[in-house]
Amino acid sequence: MTKINDGIVTSYRQLVSDLHTHNHYYHVLDDPRISDVEYDGLMRKLILVEKQYPQLVKKDSPSQRIGGAPLPQFSQVQHAVPMLSLDNAFSAKALRDFDRRVHERLKGSENITYLCEPKLDGVAVSLIYEDGILARAATRGDGATGEDITSNVKTIKSLPLKLISDLPPRLIEVRGEIYMTRQGFEQLNVSMKKSGEKPFVNPRNAAAGSLRQLDSRVTAQRPLSFCAYSVEQYSDSGSPDTQWEMLRYVGRLGLRINPDIFFAANIDACESYCHDLFTRRASLSYDIDGVVIKVNDLEKQKFLGFLSRSPRWAIARKFPAEEASSQLLAVDFQVGRTGAVTPVARLSPVFVGGVTISRASLHNADEIARLGLHLGDTVVVRRAGDVIPQVVRVVHGRRQENSTVVLFPKFCPVCQSPILHLPSEVIARCSGSLRCAAQVKQVIKHFASRSAMNISGLGDRLVDQLVDTGCITSIVDLYDLSLSMLTPLERLAGKSARNLLNAIEKSKKTTLQKFLYALGIREVGINCARLLSQQFASIEEIMAAREDELLAIDGIGPVLAEHIQMFFANPKTCKVIQDLQKKGVHWPLTAADGVREIPLYGQVWVFTGRIESINREEAKSVLQALGARVSDSVSSKTSRLVAGKAAGSKLKKAKALDIPVFDEKQFLQFLEDIQTTDI
DNA sequence: CTACCTCGAGCTCA
């Protein structure tokens, strides 16, 4: 490290500022003021100075864009405001319905205007700037929790590391899309092919793949772009009144916003903009999958509020899915865990909607009949909702003379047992139960899965192998596996076999909830399993539960109750449960063994408003661990309401029903108390 | 459903 003086500091700062400015001109405004060679010269100079005076380097230095050493993994981050998805409108009518709903909720306000913008096909990210410096970038994840991809995002040149402002907000969270232009994608693939690497299949996957790199130096080489579309939180005076003003403000801060944004005076203007954009789709420099339409007035947005998973003030007008024709090569009949027989079309591979489709579910016999499928038919396929492959229809007039109609089998293709099709159900089922190898395999896969017994290393391929070779015939057999049985199998020499046995051993220690879920009772998912494990003290109680006891549980209806009773009425399944316990599968005891351990047993808690100091999901699981059920709505059964900031109707209702209420502070104190007294 | 990244471990060939 060389000694530093004021002159050096000043000229270094100038250099940093110049680079930021030119970067902005080039990447955000598309209006370069100096040549690439000159820019590179400045950058080289910067790196030289930083090498000599490393103490100068700050988080926002343009040199940070070259990417740093690989991360061991991405860390998890909680979103302060959840990242929701948008409701979709697949037709002009659906869009008008949206407009009608908005008007109904905003009765009295006449002029509702909208802001339309292209919906980029990329990866959604959240950016947090603190005092104008990019502090954190995260993926959407499940909406509540995402991954910290800051080091990768910093390498994106169209995204400022430092906001352009003399007085930047102390904190601002901007959301937007990271994507790749078609040109960038083409060029990248050329160079990938040149270096012998596999090219990406579409720009979206290229963008997503680039962001998933642990080594941000790789990401730095990828032509990623960023475009902002919303602001979630900011601390600043003079807050904007409209979505449009907000975006312009973000633009002034140096973030790129979409130049094709359109202000619409009414919903018809939105629809014609969508139509226009759809016709121009191919000539755009980036891929889009629709148009996002938002109520422009922020006050109105706030008033409209949210549905469970999406805002009521915005919608994605999706373009009709791209269609392509393919040939029906065959229909496979897959047998699921419960014996459900699902027909799956095997198609000649066809590139549509950015991926190659070669299989598509046909759902059930009715669907086959609706399509009137014959083997070898030419069919139209698309990606419904832009994800799920779907056979749309048969192309008539192209059918082979002697082609055979697709028949739903009468017998299971795996075990030859009769397939039963109850008139009351759409789904046909193989009657083989556990005599059917396909069902056995699916049962085992489900049993081993992450949210069930969590036996890591026991994947699809291995289960197939174990069952096919006769090593195991049931979930119980898993616990009798030994090294000598595994070693002869493919790819299971030495280490893998030991790892698997360890994982199986580890799975013996579980929870009642996971065990119940693992059993694979029809209609009993992870949620229902939790209800059962909370309401009953032991598996024996659940096995013996009467129908009325089951129905008394909020969330369990007559169908579920019958499935549960049917399941445990079968002596074979009872034997399996006993055997598993004999092999050492166990879980901590709950209710009956000590009310102390579940102090909130039987209580129903509800949250409302914004809770700031603790993540709501976390609070929920703490309460559940204490034995409470957490519900979404207040009723007479509610034991207590936790009201955060800006609580609304739920608080009112709770007061009306005389239900005790905690504010955030009281709630935290309560949690603290209960945890200290209990241990 | 498809595509992508990462990891550990096995297989292959030198």
Add this chain to the structure above:
DNA sequence: CTCGAGGTAG
């Protein structure tokens, strides 16, 4: 180097 498992994303 290749494979399978496990994770992510839309």
